[in-house]
Each structure stands twice: as structure tokens, then as C-alpha cells.
Amino acid sequence: MELKKGSSTFKEERILKKIQTVSIIGDRILFWQAALMSVGFISAMAYLFYNQSSELRLLTVGFMVSMLIHWAFYLFHKVSIMLNKHSAHLPALLSFLLFGFVAVYNPLHYSEMWVYLLFYPLTVALLNNKTLFATWTSVFLLFYFGFMLWDPTISLEEGFGISLIGRSLYAIGSCIVCFYFLKYQEWTHQKMKADLQEEHNSRLIKTLYSLVPVVERKSHTSREIIHTAADLMKAVSKKMPDNRIEDWEIDLISLLHFVSRIKYPDYLFEKQEKLTQFEFNLVQEHCELGCELLGDDESFTSIKEAFRKHHEKLDGTGYPHQLAGDRIPVFAQLLGITEAYLAMITPRSYRKSLTDYEAFIEISKLSNIAYDERVVVALRQALEIPEVEETNTGLVG
Template identity: 30%
Template sequence: MSSRVKFLNKITYIVVFVWTFIMFVAGFVLVYKNYEYANVLAKHEAVVSVKKDLAYRSWVASHGGVYVPITEKTPPNPYLSHIPNRDVNTSDNQQLTLMNPAYTLSQMMQDYSQLYGTKGHITSSILMNPKNKPDEWEAEQLNIIEKTKKPSYKKAVIEGKEFFRYISPLQTKESCLKCHAFQGYKVGDIRGGVSVSIPMQKYYEEAYSLSSINVLIIFLIYLLGLFLISYGRKKAKEILKNKIKDYEQHIFSLVNIIEKRDSYTAGHTQRVANYSTAIAKEMGFKEDVIDDLYRACMLHDIGKISTPDSILLKPGSLTSLEYEIIKEHVVVSYELLSKVDIYKNIAEIVRHHHEHYNGAGYPNGLKGSEIPILSQIMTVADAFDAMTTNRIYKSRKSVKDAIVELNDLSQKQFNPKIVKAASKALKNIKVETTITQRPKTKIEKERFSYFYRDQVCGVYNTSYLELVLTYNHTDEFDVKCINVINLHNFNQYNQQNSWTKGDRLLKKFAQRLLKINTSDFVFRIHGDDFVIINKTHFTLDDKLSSLEEILEDTGIYITYKHFDIEEDDIKNTNDLEKLLQV
């Protein structure tokens, strides 16, 4: 996988994390706010309840208390015995008793608690009625409100249930002195407080219900967000992959063009990629690593775009200078790939695929574990392909022999672990036997002639004759006879007429040989002699007159010899030279 795809995945994970965090915080805040609002509502109810109690008490106080019939529920208040006319009889003989503000409020609070669960209590530090004794919290708050003269509140647990407790200071007024003057209170004194305890359960139930709806909505929004992120990632990945695919198609097309410069390298990168993949799978590498290796193999020779044709296509041995120039292709490959974002992660693999395990490779002479492991795999695959394909001066090896050679070079050129894996992975590989560096088509032969064409006559030279004879009876060559044509007195002609005219005559003579020959295997040797090779036996007896016509009035005459390649056991130019000297 390319670095851009990995970066996209990384960004996606970050976005998902941030989105999850945002939704979690949003859900938490909403739930928190719902429960906080429950406290606000409870406080609001408490304030309203206390204000209602104080308003009721104020009304009773403004009337100096109220008389009510004496009943079991409203007996005479013993704590008002100091007040004259606490109990009175009506004209119809009905007994009434005085209920001061505290007495009426206390009974009203009791009834309200039974009906709605709200606990009300009138209390004081200086008691007239023991029933108004403050509890622990009320006692603590009374000390505070006597100083602050402001309400106080807190959530607390009463009998195992949570309540919102609120207490408001009870300020002494003129109307209060009727009952409380004997306690020493003066107008304006804080003589106690009115407290209320609101049960939180109903508010918590509402908060829970609302929070459940909020969480469900948040969760649905979260899922929608994940879907949109996933969809966006998918579309971005498709766009990125299509962009990378298009880019790679252009790059691979460039590689294909480079390969077409040389008949041998055509298909070489694909074969190396296939061999490398097989080895990597045998070694247990993950799919994304194998994918990087495959792409590196497909581009490992892209640097050859800078290698001159005269070196890249040279079929023979390279000079030391030419070898140094061709070695530069790995550095060029690295420089090209490292500048392209999608290939940065494979540039190093390509750079070191010609390093040797013993440090004798190039470009940096790395050895052992210093060489990237994927580069080492490519090195083995590259060598295996070279061993199993035909070269100009070296025939291909069988798969079995190639694996033997890989093992012979283990610990030297190759990593022994990779050789072991390659021996298993490549043992059943089917290698195309037609892969060769030797020319087959007319175009390939013409390109080949750059190195083997005689510059004067346009026919082949002695080097190519050596090649044909050496590799006769192969897929590329299968010739049976040789005709050697000697031109006598040619030096005299050159001396008399100039070398330029001599070259023109040689070219004209060579062209006539091409016309009378049934194959295109015509070679110039020894300066002024020619060789014709044919796949069928062919003599010049009936062709001499046509050739001699070219040499008329030149003083040059022709002799020729015919040889059967198989009978005369001709395997190279040395064998031919020996026969010519007989």
C-alpha cells in the first residue's frame, strides 16, 4: 500500500477518534445538563414552596392568628397558654382555640407532605415547641443564616432517599411579638427558619427519560457521522487509487518502452516481480509488504532510461567504463522514485537490488543485514531470471541448475535464508524457453546489426559469425553449410584506385551476394573476403558469373570453398580458419 493510502487511513482513524470523542462529550454534557437541570427545578420548587409558606404565615400573622374549632387534630396549643383568650366560646357555645402562624403552618406542612411528598418544617434555635427542634442539617444552617440572612440549600439523603433541602430565614416582625416577645426577640431578629425538602426521585426520573432520548439521538448522529466518514474515506480511497493507478500505468508504460529497447529485457521486470512475490510468500511476508516488493520489482530498472543504447543493447562483454556507466541505473532509479510520493517507500528497495550479501555489490557495497531484506529477495529473483534466459554468449540454465547455482552462491552473493526459500518457491516455476537476447524478428535483427554490422558493406562482421557458429543448432540458429569467398588482388586495386573506390566495390559486391543468397547471413571477414551461411546446402557454381560481372576490368578474381558444418565439425571461427588453411 502506498504512503498516501496509509496517510488517508491514519487521517480516517484520527477523524473517527475525534468524532467519537466529540459525540461522547456531547452525550456526557447533555446528560450532565439534564441532571443539573433537575437540581434547578428542585430548587425552584423549594423556593416557591417556602415563599408560599412564608406568604401563608404572613397572612395568619397579620390577623393575629386564627381561631378554629377545637378538635382532635387541632387541640389547644399548650405553648400559647401565656396568651390571654387563647380559648374562647362562641355565642352558640362552640369552643374555639387560637392557632398562631407557627401552629397553622406546621399543620399545613404536614398535610402538604402527605399529599405531595414535600417535607416542610418550621424550626428555630430557641424553641417554644419541641416539635420544631432542628435536625442536624437545619441546626447547622440556622447558625449560617443568622449571620448571612440569606437562604441556604443542599442535597441530602433522608431515610434512604435523596432530597433537595432549602431553608429560608424567618425574620421577626411586629405581628410576631404577640407570641414570641417573651422569648426576647425584637423586630428584625432572625428567630429561626422555614425549611423544605423536595424529593429528587421524580426529577431524576424525568432527567433519565430525557437523557435516554438525548443519548439515542446522539448515538444515531454518531452512526450517521461514522457512515459519512466511512463513505468519504471510501470515495477518497477510490479517487486516490484511481490516481495512483493512472500514474502507475504511465510509469509502467515507460518501463515497457524501456524494455522494448532490448529484446532480452522485454518481460524481465514482470518475471522478476513474479519470482520475488513467490519467494516473499514462501518467507511469510504480509500482503502489503509483498505488494510493495512487487511494485519495486516492476520499476527496478526504470533508471536504464538514462543508459545509452550503445551500452544497454550491447550484446557482448562490457568494458570497465561501460560497466561503471550501467551500474548508475540503480542510483538513477532511486532518484526518480524517491521524488514521487507514491514510490518513496520502495525507492530504497530498488536502490540496493544489486548489493551482494558479502558486500561485493553496488552502489554502496552493503553487506548482510545492512541490505534491505526486500532488496535481497529481488537480487535473488533478478539473478534467477538471468540464469534461466538466453544471453548472447551464454545459454540459459534449467530451473534445477539455476537453483543449484543460487545455492552455490549462498553466503556470497545471496542471503542463505532467501536462497532456501527460493529453492522451494521456484522449483516448479515454468520458464518460457523462447526468452533470448538473440534477434528473431527483422526489426530485432536490424537493431542487433548496430553492433554486428560491417560499416563498409552493410553485411555482418566476424563477431556475429562467431556467435552464429557457437550457437548453431539452437532455437535461434540452425545452419548447415558455409561458402567462403576470397577476392584476390584487392590490395592492388586499392593501391591503384584509392581506398574509397575499393570500399564502394566491396559494398557493391556484398549487395550482389545478398541478392543471390537465399538467407541474409552474409559476413565480411579478413577485410576483402566474405562468408555465406545457409540453412540448406547451397553452392556458388551457377552464381559465379553474376559475381564476376561486378569485378570485370578490376584485376580481381574469385575463388570459393564450400563446407558442410556438421561433417566438417565447425563450431566456431577457429575451426573454420583451420579448414581454410588446409
């Protein structure tokens, strides 16, 4: 049975989007680093206009070299077309090289350039990627400690050991503070994403509920079946902890299942005879209609996959695509078995309803034929039905 939600293509698209996001943020970081050096160069040129000292000339040349290198790195990153799992490291690498260059080249001839290096963890944190942060702060710390040992100013100070420890604590503190900044960014992003998703879901649910009265009149079925189906699916899902399905997904697919029958002709809900080919095609269409109602939102991928496949059977005799075995996700099985069970215990004009036990016995006969045995067992546990022995199904009590 398929346990993963979504396809590998969907996962690849998400990874690609993350890489593209890092690349965009990296562009901005490198741009502002280059812009900062440009401001320094322009300021030095302005001072040089009023004061033609050799020190200012040296400072201006230093800023000019730094500015050109920064813009070269920015343009290199801008034109680089690398979309693989390693390309996200490019902006962090280029930024690190620029920080290292400025610290060593020291265009300001400032004796405390180690302070400038402390801002590097912040630039990596802005990329909003834990893997990048862990990798490049480790590289940064190694470079930083090496820079301190190389820095001639620190060796001239009295209390060399105390100064070394103090600067080391600054570097470690910078990494810790930036890590929590990264966590805060992540929390903010997730909260914003959740709020937007909740708002979008709310609008969609309101739209779907506007169609419920129409389906009630056509099918002579109360909307209470929506909540009944959702409650049962949640109860069954809890008996399968390895296949976590969110409650909001269950609520939405239950509503969607009810509304998707809106295209059925009125008579079809009470028809006792075998369906014609045209009528059967209409029934199959509701699998696709439900997916169309959800649109292209990626957060509904698992719901659409489950809805599209909830009439498929393990042995390949289902519809609309005759899928079999692992090609049918657990979520689809959950909806399919719930639909079948509720149909059996609901009275119709042409037949009596079955009891909970009788309905389960009928479903258990299809264990490992139409439904995965684990889903059947979870249904029994959710219904609190005693174990039964069915020699034809493999269910043993």
C-alpha cells in the first residue's frame, strides 16, 4: 500500500522552488553587499576630492577593488544557471568569499576587522535554510579562528589568551543569535503559510457548502452524511498511526465527496437496475469533478489523489483507471471503504439497511481483494466490532 502523499514529481518541484527561493534571497544579499562597497567607494571619492592625502588615495583604491570584486561576484551569481541540490550553496559560498576577502584585504586599514566577520552568520540566516546555516556557520567558525591566529593585531595585545577567548565568544554568540533568528523566520513563515491556507480553505468550503442544498434535493440525502463520513474516517485513521492524515483533509474530502455528485441525474440516486454505459460514465466523472473543484492548489495534492482513486480496488477491477496494489494510496482506501460502509447501513427505497456488524462482514469479504487488510482491520477497531474469523479473507479472531 502506498504510504507517501504526493508524487516524486511534486517533491522535486517543491525542492526546486526552495532552491529558487534561496537563489533569489542570495541575489539580494550579494547585491546589498556590493551596494555597501559602492557607497564606501563613493564616500572615499568625495573625501578625496577635498583632501588629496596618500591615505585617502589608498582607502579609495581599496574600496574600488572591493566594489569591483563584489559586483563581479553578484553578476556571476546572477547569470549562473544551476538548479540542482547543491546550487543552493552558491550564494552562501560567494558571500563567505566576499566576507573573507574584505577581512583579509582590509580596505579601511581597520585594526578590528574581525568584527566585520561577525555579520556573516546573519547573511546565511537570511537564506532561511537550516542545512545551509549549519554548513556555512561551521566553515565560518573555522575561518574565523584561523583569522584570529593570523591577525597580527591580536598577537600584539597584552592578555592574548583573554582576547582570543573574548573574540571566540563573540563568534559563537553571533551564530547562536542568528540561529534563533533563523528559527523565528521559519516560525513566521509557517504561521503566515498556515493563516493563508486556512483563509483559502475557508473560502473553498463556503463555496462547496453553497452547493450542498442542490445535492440534498437531487439525492434526497441529508448533509449530515458529510459529518458522519468525516467522523468515521477520522476514527479509522487514528487506528493507522503510520499513515497520518490531517483532520482538515478528511473534512474537506468528505464535503467534496458529497458535492461532487451534483452532476448525477436525479433518478440515478434511486435506480435499482444495472446502470447503462452512459450512466456509469457519469458516475466515474465525479472522481474528476471533485478534483476540478479544488483547482491547482498544491496543498490539496493528496486530497485530489485520494479522491481520484477512491473507487479503485487492490485487484485492479475498480475505476476509473483500473489501478491495483501500491498505486492506490491509503487515503483513497479510507474514503472508499467509508463510502461503501455508509451506503450499506443507509436504508434505500428498494432495500433495507444492514446493521453495523452485517455491513462490516460484507466489507471483510473484500479484504485484500478490494481493500487493504490493514484498512479493514482499522475499520473494525473504529466500529468496536469483535474480531471475527473469516477463512476466505484472512481475518482471524
